[in-house]
Amino acid sequence: MTNTYKNVYIENTATIAGIYEHEGPLAKYFDKTYTKDLYFGEKSWEKAEIKLLKDTISLILDKTNKKDSDVNLIISGDLQNQIASSDYAIREFDIPFLGIYNACATSSEAMIIGATFIENKSAKNCIVSTVSHNTSAEKQYRNPTEYGTPKPETATFTTTGGAALLLTNKRTKISITASTVGKIIDKGVKDVNHMGAVMAPAAADTIYKHLKDLDRNPDYYDLIITGDLGEYGKKILVNYLKKVYKLDISKNYDDCGTMIYNTKKQAVLAGGSGPSCSALTLCSYILKEMQEGRLKKVLYVPTGALFSPTMYFQKESLPAIAHAVSLEVAE
Amino acid sequence: MTNTYKNVYIENTATIAGIYEHEGPLAKYFDKTYTKDLYFGEKSWEKAEIKLLKDTISLILDKTNKKDSDVNLIISGDLQNQIASSDYAIREFDIPFLGIYNACATSSEAMIIGATFIENKSAKNCIVSTVSHNTSAEKQYRNPTEYGTPKPETATFTTTGGAALLLTNKRTKISITASTVGKIIDKGVKDVNHMGAVMAPAAADTIYKHLKDLDRNPDYYDLIITGDLGEYGKKILVNYLKKVYKLDISKNYDDCGTMIYNTKKQAVLAGGSGPSCSALTLCSYILKEMQEGRLKKVLYVPTGALFSPTMYFQKESLPAIAHAVSLEVAE
Numbered sequence: 001m002t003n004t005y006k007n008v009y010i011e012n013t014a015t016i017a018g019i020y021e022h023e024g025p026l027a028k029y030f031d032k033t034y035t036k037d038l039y040f041g042e043k044s045w046e047k048a049e050i051k052l053l054k055d056t057i058s059l060i061l062d063k064t065n066k067k068d069s070d071v072n073l074i075i076s077g078d079l080q081n082q083i084a085s086s087d088y089a090i091r092e093f094d095i096p097f098l099g100i101y102n103a104c105a106t107s108s109e110a111m112i113i114g115a116t117f118i119e120n121k122s123a124k125n126c127i128v129s130t131v132s133h134n135t136s137a138e139k140q141y142r143n144p145t146e147y148g149t150p151k152p153e154t155a156t157f158t159t160t161g162g163a164a165l166l167l168t169n170k171r172t173k174i175s176i177t178a179s180t181v182g183k184i185i186d187k188g189v190k191d192v193n194h195m196g197a198v199m200a201p202a203a204a205d206t207i208y209k210h211l212k213d214l215d216r217n218p219d220y221y222d223l224i225i226t227g228d229l230g231e232y233g234k235k236i237l238v239n240y241l242k243k244v245y246k247l248d249i250s251k252n253y254d255d256c257g258t259m260i261y262n263t264k265k266q267a268v269l270a271g272g273s274g275p276s277c278s279a280l281t282l283c284s285y286i287l288k289e290m291q292e293g294r295l296k297k298v299l300y301v302p303t304g305a306l307f308s309p310t311m312y313f314q315k316e317s318l319p320a321i322a323h324a325v326s327l328e329v330a331e
Numbered sequence: 332m333t334n335t336y337k338n339v340y341i342e343n344t345a346t347i348a349g350i351y352e353h354e355g356p357l358a359k360y361f362d363k364t365y366t367k368d369l370y371f372g373e374k375s376w377e378k379a380e381i382k383l384l385k386d387t388i389s390l391i392l393d394k395t396n397k398k399d400s401d402v403n404l405i406i407s408g409d410l411q412n413q414i415a416s417s418d419y420a421i422r423e424f425d426i427p428f429l430g431i432y433n434a435c436a437t438s439s440e441a442m443i444i445g446a447t448f449i450e451n452k453s454a455k456n457c458i459v460s461t462v463s464h465n466t467s468a469e470k471q472y473r474n475p476t477e478y479g480t481p482k483p484e485t486a487t488f489t490t491t492g493g494a495a496l497l498l499t500n501k502r503t504k505i506s507i508t509a510s511t512v513g514k515i516i517d518k519g520v521k522d523v524n525h526m527g528a529v530m531a532p533a534a535a536d537t538i539y540k541h542l543k544d545l546d547r548n549p550d551y552y553d554l555i556i557t558g559d560l561g562e563y564g565k566k567i568l569v570n571y572l573k574k575v576y577k578l579d580i581s582k583n584y585d586d587c588g589t590m591i592y593n594t595k596k597q598a599v600l601a602g603g604s605g606p607s608c609s610a611l612t613l614c615s616y617i618l619k620e621m622q623e624g625r626l627k628k629v630l631y632v633p634t635g636a637l638f639s640p641t642m643y644f645q646k647e648s649l650p651a652i653a654h655a656v657s658l659e660v661a662e
Contacts, residue, residue, distance in 0.1 A: 001403050001427040003453040046641055072332050073512060081412040083432050084639035087515065091637075091650040096332040096512035098440055099637070099652075101414050101432045109429055113444055120451035122334040140641075181404060181427035184418065306422075306430070308415035310377055319422040321430075 001181040002213035008115040009172040010165055010327075011125070013283035014060035016052055018160030020134065020268065021280065024261040029284035030161075031059060038135050038160060046080060049133035053078070053089035056162030057129055064166050068094040071166075072123035075099075075114050077106040078131045078275060079158075081140065085131050095127070104199075104228050105182070105304030106130045107163065107279040108323035112179040114167045115325075121169070129164035132274030141309060142192070154194040156230045156257055156273035163279035171330070174290050178326035180210035184306060186319040192312060195273060196233015196257075199303035202320035203229065203237050207301060208245040210324045218249045222295045225286065226322070227278035227302030228257035230270030256281035256302075278302040287327075296329045333511040333544035339446040340503040341496055341658075342456070344614035345391035347383055349491030351465065351599065352611065355592040360615035361492075362390060369466050369491060377411060380464035384409070384420035387493030388460055395497050399425040402497075403454035406430075406445050408437040409462045409606060410489075412471065416462050426458070435530075435558050436513070436635030437461045438494065438610040439654035443510040445498045446656075452500070460495035463605030472640055473523070485525040487561045487588055487604035494610035502661070505621050509657035511541035515637060517650040523643060526604060527564015530634035533651035534560065534568050538632060539576045541655045549580045553626045556617065557653070558609035558633030559588035561601030587612035587633075609633040618658075627660045 015030045022033040034040050034052070042048040057074070061067070074093065076086035077100040090097050102109045110128035117123040135145050137158040143149045167176070185202040203226045211218065218224060229237055234255045241247040256278040257271030282300055289295040307318040346361045353364040365371050365383070373379040388405070392398070405424065407417035408431040421428050433440045441459035448454040466476050468489040474480045498507070516533040534557045542549065549555060560568055565586045572578040587609040588602030613631055620626040638649040 001454065044645055046645065077432070080639065081641060082434070082637065082639035084637075084642050087637035087639070087650050088642060088647065091515040091517045094514060096514050097433075097652060098444065098512060099432045101408070101430045102428075103413070113429065113447075116444075116447050116451050116453050119453075120447050122447050122450075123332065181429060183425060183427050184422040186422045306413065306415075306418035308411065308413035308418070310412060311415050311419060314375055314377065316419065319418050321428060 002178060002210055004178045005115050005119045005176055007169050008118045008176040009168050009170060010174045011168040011172055012064045012166050013287055014056050014063055014164045015280050015283045016056050016162045017280055021159055021161055021260060023266060026260055026285045029288055045133055045136035049085045049131055049136045050088045052133065052162040053085050053129060053131035054092055056164050057093060060127055060164040060166055071095045071127055072125055073117060074127040075110040076129040077101050079137050102321055103304030103306055104273060104275045105302045105321050105323050106275040108300060108302045108325045111176060111325045112181060112323055115176045115179060118167055118169050125166060125168040127164055127166055130275040130279050131162040132158050132276040134158045134160045137274055151269060152193050153269050154196060154232045155269045156195055156228060156271055157268035158274035159260060159272045159277040159280060161276035161280040163276055163283045165283060173330055174287060175328055175330055176325055177328045178214060180206055180324040182206040182322045184319045184321050186317055188317045190317045195305050196229040196270060197236055198305050198318045199320040200229055200233045200236040200240055203301055203303045203322040204240045204245060206322040206324050208247060218247060218252060221252060221297045221299045224249050224253045224299045226255045228273035229255045229303060230257045231263055232270050234258060290329050298327045300325045300327060333509060333541055335509045336446050336450045336507055338500050339449045339507040340499050340501060341505045342499040342503055343395045343497050344618055345387050345394055345495045346611050346614045347387050347493045348611055352490055352492055352591060354597060357591055357616045360619055376464055376467035380416045380462055380467045381419045383464060383493040384416050384460060384462035385423055387495050388424060388458065391458060391495040391497055402426045402458055403456055404448060405458040406441040407460040408432050410468050433652055434635030434637055435604060435606045436633045436652050436654050437606040439631060439633045439656045442507060442656045443512060443654055446507045446510060449498055449500050456497060456499040458495055458497055461606040461610050462493040463489050463607040465489045465491045468605055482600060483524050484600050485527065485563045486600045487526055487559060487602050488599035489605035490591060490603045490608040490611060492607035492611040494607055494614045496614060504661055505618060506659055506661055507656055508659045509545060511537055511655040513537040513653045515650045515652050517648055519648045521648045526636050527560040527601060528567055529636050529649045530651040531560055531564045531567040531571055534632055534634045534653040535571045535576060537653040537655050539578060549578060549583060552583060552628045552630045555580050555584045555630045557586045559604035560586045560634060561588045562594055563601050565589060621660050629658045631656045631658060
């Protein structure tokens with residue numbers, strides 16, 4: 001489902017990242033980094049993740065000079081069961097809340113819902129946010145990191161970070177001009193250590209529909225970025241789009257999972273993942289490039305694996321989804 | 332955040348319930364009931380819950396004579412970690428999907444997002460759905476029922492059922508005329524066996540804001556219904572609204588948790604809970620009463636406890652939320 005918008009803008013963003021992201025190539029673009037350890041002064045990883053999101057939301061309020069009561073709506077989601085990080089962080093704010101879950105496609109889902117509220121004049125502004133934390137995600141989805149479970153090189157590494165955008169109906173330099181809500185695609189892959197293979201077909205389906213619905217070619221965009229396919233998933237996507245949809249995105253395509261880390265030097269295997277992987281990359285480097293005019297049209301396509309450990313243990317394959325958001329520098 | 336709508340209607344609903352709901356007072360209003368056991372022919376409770384939602388969505392498509400491609404969007408959430416029931420049920424349909432999580436306030440959150448897409452003409456129609464399953468919820472949130480853990484009488488009983496509505500921009504008898512998105516309220520209650528106490532203040536806050544924002548008195552509505560406060564939470568809400576907000580809803584108020592079961596005869600303690608508790612009650616009995624003109628204006632206020640077992644074990648209190656949807660019979 002593709003829609004266009006005329007009155008939705010990005011007022012500002014806030015990003016806070018952890019140690020591994022601080023060691024990566026985008027370090028200088030983050031507003032803040034917490035580099036002492038992964039606890040951030042809290043007693044558990046889950047509470048550290050909550051703190052990360054709380055601090056990120058406080059930061060976007062500070063950066064936009066807003067009080068809670070100035071914000072109409074907050075839309076947020078994360079990887080914790082019951083999206084606990086969003087629930088427990090946002091209880092600290094006096095802002096109406098809609099919780100969402102689409103795994104690592106959270107940020108684009110939130111932006112699409114927020115854009116629709118603003119375009120419909122149901123909200124004048126809206127914070128969209130997400131968070132993920134490497135060790136709390138490992139503990140919940142795989143094994144506690146202390147186990148030292150080995151992983152294949154197709155596995156990705158959950159980013160630690162919080163990211164928030166303030167969407168507004170007031171004209172700014174960067175607008176959300178269109179979006180495509182994706183469908184769940186499940187090609188039967190059961191390998192939880194190869195999320196790139198799980199999610200690439202969903203990204204392909206959404207990119208294809210987006211371009212088709214708006215009658216655009218891939219080169220309409222200066223850059224098409226997926227969320228967290230990683231080094232292997234990235235190649236699968238390019239080949240898959242070429243073979244199945246006759247679309248060549250190889251010239252203007254990249255993946256946030258391979259941009260946020262130096263996959264050759266850092267111990268992150270195929271690259272970053274988690275909802276903050278794409279959101280941190282967008283809200284720091286990409287939007288800076290747009291602000292400064294080096295990128296004018298970007299298609300942002302976070303990808304999410306909608307699997308649950310429970311269903312995985314019951315031998316089910318892994319469903320995936322991707323939602324696309326078109327960002328443009330105002331003429 | 333309160334909004335009004337001019338072009339959002341309910342085309343039809345679908346409801347499928349389980350054994351305990353079949354033994355309750357609303358049995359005759361459900362489209363279908365699965366009464367053999369709680370497995371529905373599946374190998375696990377989680378897969379039974381997935382089947383329940385899949386069948387409910389198929390039923391709404393059948394009842395509205397629609398194919399997948401006729402539906403613009405589906406918005407769904409449930410209680411399973413990673414909203415797995417929605418993810419795995421909806422992968423069977425070729426419909427763009429937005430996943431949400433607000434626990435037992437899921438159905439009103441979905442209706443509000445869906446209404447906004449329709450009002451903005453981003454979608455012509457939209458399925459909103461939810462599901463819950465007694466034993467899969469017990470297993471995940473508390474203890475497997477086989478343990479026979481005793482519970483206090485303030486505890487509620489998760490309903491087994493799937494419910495879906497088809498929202499549309501085409502005029503029908505019942506319209507969604509307004510909504511209020513709630514804030515997270517946490518009064519420090521830590522008792523997971525007294526969700527009524529956890530959620531009543533959130534319901535109060537949302538009902539108060541809704542009436543204030545639209546300059547209405549409680550008697551504007553023929554009926555105000557909360558989601559799943561149960562026998563005890565219901566009383567807390569009425570008293571709380573009277574004391575704190577000087578609002579008397581006692582004459583036209585009820586709670587779906589006490590409507591879906593006969594709490595005096597059935598072994599359900601304080602009443603029903605789970606996102607399907609309110610959604611089943613709305614989509615069967617309430618909308619039937621509206622169709623037949625016995626109720627003309629209803630304020631539907633599902634309530635959700637946004638706690639996670641992980642945070643509960645880390646000694647955190649239980650946050651709650653409530654979103655209100657105003658339903659009216661067209662003049």
